Amino acid sequence: MSTIDLASAKPPSEARAIPLLPNIGARSGVIVALLVLWELAARLGWINAFLFPAPSNIAATIWTQSGPDGNPPYAMPMHVLRSMIRLLAGIALAVVIGTVLGVLIGMTRWARTLFQPLISIFMPVPTLAWTPVLLLLTGIDDRTTIIVVFIAAVFEVIYTIVAGIEMMNVKLFWVARSMGASRLQIFLRVIIPAIFPYLITGMRLGTGYAWRALIAAEMLAASSLGLGFMIYDASEYMSTNVIYAGIILIAVLGYLLENVLIGRLEASTTEKWGIQSER
Amino acid sequence: MSADPAKVLPMNARSKPKIVAKGVQKNFGSVVAMEDVTLSIQEREFIAIIGPSGCGKSTFLYLIAGFEKPSGGELTLNGKAIRGPGPDRGVVFQEFVLFPWLTVLRNITLGLDIQGVKREEAEERALKWIRLTGLSGFENAYPSTLSGGMKQRVAIARALTYEPEVLLLDEPFGALDVQTKNYMIKDLQNLWQEANRTIVMITHSVTEAVHMADRVVVLSSRPSRVIADVRIDVPHPRDRRNPSMHRYEDEITAILSAEVDKAMSLERQIGLL
Ligand SMILES: Nc1ncnc2c1ncn2[C@@H]1O[C@H](COP(=O)(O)OP(=O)(O)O)[C@@H](O)[C@H]1O
Ligand SMILES: [Mg+2]
Numbered sequence: 001m002s003t004i005d006l007a008s009a010k011p012p013s014e015a016r017a018i019p020l021l022p023n024i025g026a027r028s029g030v031i032v033a034l035l036v037l038w039e040l041a042a043r044l045g046w047i048n049a050f051l052f053p054a055p056s057n058i059a060a061t062i063w064t065q066s067g068p069d070g071n072p073p074y075a076m077p078m079h080v081l082r083s084m085i086r087l088l089a090g091i092a093l094a095v096v097i098g099t100v101l102g103v104l105i106g107m108t109r110w111a112r113t114l115f116q117p118l119i120s121i122f123m124p125v126p127t128l129a130w131t132p133v134l135l136l137l138t139g140i141d142d143r144t145t146i147i148v149v150f151i152a153a154v155f156e157v158i159y160t161i162v163a164g165i166e167m168m169n170v171k172l173f174w175v176a177r178s179m180g181a182s183r184l185q186i187f188l189r190v191i192i193p194a195i196f197p198y199l200i201t202g203m204r205l206g207t208g209y210a211w212r213a214l215i216a217a218e219m220l221a222a223s224s225l226g227l228g229f230m231i232y233d234a235s236e237y238m239s240t241n242v243i244y245a246g247i248i249l250i251a252v253l254g255y256l257l258e259n260v261l262i263g264r265l266e267a268s269t270t271e272k273w274g275i276q277s278e279r
Numbered sequence: 280m281s282a283d284p285a286k287v288l289p290m291n292a293r294s295k296p297k298i299v300a301k302g303v304q305k306n307f308g309s310v311v312a313m314e315d316v317t318l319s320i321q322e323r324e325f326i327a328i329i330g331p332s333g334c335g336k337s338t339f340l341y342l343i344a345g346f347e348k349p350s351g352g353e354l355t356l357n358g359k360a361i362r363g364p365g366p367d368r369g370v371v372f373q374e375f376v377l378f379p380w381l382t383v384l385r386n387i388t389l390g391l392d393i394q395g396v397k398r399e400e401a402e403e404r405a406l407k408w409i410r411l412t413g414l415s416g417f418e419n420a421y422p423s424t425l426s427g428g429m430k431q432r433v434a435i436a437r438a439l440t441y442e443p444e445v446l447l448l449d450e451p452f453g454a455l456d457v458q459t460k461n462y463m464i465k466d467l468q469n470l471w472q473e474a475n476r477t478i479v480m481i482t483h484s485v486t487e488a489v490h491m492a493d494r495v496v497v498l499s500s501r502p503s504r505v506i507a508d509v510r511i512d513v514p515h516p517r518d519r520r521n522p523s524m525h526r527y528e529d530e531i532t533a534i535l536s537a538e539v540d541k542a543m544s545l546e547r548q549i550g551l552l
Contacts, residue, residue, distance in 0.1 A: 171376040174346045179390040179441065180366035189393075193380040273380045274423025 053241050058248065061241040075230070080249060082225035086142055087207075087214050087257075090149025094206055098154045099199060102161025103191055119158065127152040127213040131220050144221045145214060152213035153206030160205070164198030165191070197270045204262045211254050227253075297322040297357065297445065297477045298343055304351035305338055312338050314502035315352070323475045327488035329531065330498030331539050336481045337373060339503075340447050343479065344370050356445070366394060369443035373450045373481075375434040377422040383433050384409070384418040390441030401440075408436035411466050413459065427454035435463065439470065448480040452487065464491060472515060485535065489527045490517055497534050500542035507534045 035055050041047045042054035049057075066076040104111035127148055134144040168191070176190045192199075218228025227246050234242035298320040305313040312335040320326050330336055341347045342354055345364040354361050356368070369390075377386050384405060385392075391401035409415055412432040422430055431454040438446060451467075452460045468491060471478055482488050488495045489511055497507040511527055518524075 169376065171372060171374075172378065174341075174344070174364060175370070175372075175376050175378075176389075176393070178344060178346075178364040178366065178368060178370050179393045181393045185393055189389075190378070193378070196380070269380070273421050275379050 050240060053244060058241055058244045062245045062249070065242070065245065076245070076249070079225055079227050079230045079246075080253065082222075083214060083218065083227045084253075086145045086218075086226065087149055087210060089142075090146045090214070091153055091203070091207055091210055093146070093150045094153035094157050094210070095199070095203060097150075098157025098202065098206075099161055099192075099195075101154075102158040102202075103165060103187070103195075105158065106162045106165025119155065123155045123159075127209070128216050128220070131217055135221055140221055140223045145217045145226070148217040148221075149210040149214050153203075153210040156206035156209060157199070157202040160198045160202030161195055164195035167198075168194050197275055200262060200266050200270060203265075204258055207257055207262065208254070211250070211257060215250055295322055296320065297324070298479070299355045299358075300339075300342075300352065301354075302352035303339075303342065303349045303354050305335065305342065305347065306350045311502040313349075315504050316498070317352075318496060318505055318508070320477060320479065323477055324494065325471050325478045325492045326480070326494045326496060327492035328479065328481045328496045328498060329483065329485065329488050329535065330503060331500040331535070331542055332483070334498050334500050335503040336498060337449055339498075340370070340449050340479065340481060343445070344368055344447055366390065366441060367443055368445045368447055369438035369441060370447045371431075371434045371438045371449060371451045373453065375422075375427075375430040375454075377430055377433055377437075379422050382419045382421055383414055383425070386422065386433055387437045387440050390437065394441065405436070405440050408440050412436045412463065428456060428459060431455055432459070432463070435467075442474070443476070445477045445479065448478065450481055450483065452482070452484075467491070468515065485528050485531050486519075489524055489531065490519065495527075495531055497531060497538070499538055506538060507531070 038047075038052070039054050039056060042049045042052055042057075062076060064070060066074065068074065070076065072078075101111070101115060105115050130151055131144065131148060134147050138144050138147075172190055172194055173186060176186050181189070214226075215228040215231075218226035219232040222229035227250055231243050231246040234240075234246065296319045298318075300316050300318045303313060303316040304311070316335075316339060328336055328339065338347065342349055343356070343361065345361045345368070378389065381389065384402065387405040387408065388398075388401040391404060392398070396404075406418075409418060412435055414429065414432055414436065417425065417429065422433065425433065431451065435448075435451055438448075452463060455463060464487070467478075470476070480488075480492065485495075492511060495507075495509045495511060496505055497509070498504070499506045509527065509531055511524075513521060513523055513527075
């Protein structure tokens, strides 16, 4: 039986290893080299071009499926958009609810007593295990996928927020209280900004989990749109080009979400304040 | 320097007790930090507290501020038991405790902002203290870019801007260079004389204490008690060359070093056991 002790949540710095390759130049160089090799191998018949279609073919598929000649027209952007809407809705829910729960657990005895056992029990459950239950509850519906995203992200948010509250300098509360701040003012103007580096870490980790869970959930529980649905549907028709297109889009979008979107948020907050946001 | 009667004011205008500690005790678990502190601080008095490090000076300040509760005894402000922190008491922490996500200006206006003062008025009042503390030009800087001395000045300006009745200062000049320190000391004295605040200042500098305060209270090493309470009967503004100031300095230094010696030899005895 695994019991997760919130009190011993590790500071987020330990949650992520150093990037394997040192810089963007080296990293993109490796990727380009691999693509060239793959292209050659597929064209020269070293590998099965049906199972491993050439990157240029995949790119062409992405291109046509993104335009009016797609099947249906503009299929790719519609899949991407639907997945993104589900993801962002689920993440937003997870951030709001996770932050409130995390602050309560970090600061009040009753919330800790109430939620800690629940979290310990449910955190290890793979998110997808909820999908059948959700399908029964809501049917094939965006609500199912949004709730899957929420569940996938919320534990990470709660976890890092609790760690953030524990690391908070109690004297920050003291200063605010000696200025006569109300509970709400303390929550909005002291606690939220003080735990922001942790919130960003929680969002970054949570978004990674949520993105993976979303794609899987869309395979099980989406009726017509979403990248997960697109891949699943393509496998029925054995369109390997589309499958690879989906995988590549998932990788690229995942990278953009974690690094560009959250990176932006980080640059405009914790980096500007000169507080280290832990990676 | 002659004693201008108007400037001697705070010492003579003393009226009623502002802060009264009766047998105040404070334990942290099994550690007795404060045994029996009994002390009465008058309204508009400037009192300096000095004592060996770790004796409970900061703790005493936090008790007055209402951040911590006494484990025993009575502690009152304006005759009422202190229940918690409030804007009638402004605190400058030894380690500054600035809000890293707010600029210098926003750190300083926060107190007024929380109390619902309009932004323009808050900024106007803040700018006065930004000027006096020599922070002009740094209004939009974030604390992480400031030196220790500048952070300390922000902390002082922040507490002064919302004009609390009682100022609680925990070694407020510790991180300042000598020159800035002398400026700040002068400004703080002027403030106190003009605005007639009650000031409780912790310091480890006997010179600073004798130069600024009406009374210097010496605490014993832990668990702390008041071992001396010396009234500095020299009119303001004070001149460092005044021989009676030197007598006060010598007297307090003697009490303090006797206390430190006692604590050290006690510690050594414990070490030998
Ligand atoms: N929150 C706390 N928990 C446990 N011990 C404390 C706490 N705060 C202070 N102490 C102890 O109380 C004593 C007095 O501390 P403090 O008031 O900071 O001393 P000073 O400011 O005079 O140097 C020290 O021995 C310190 O270790
Ligand atoms: Mg101290």
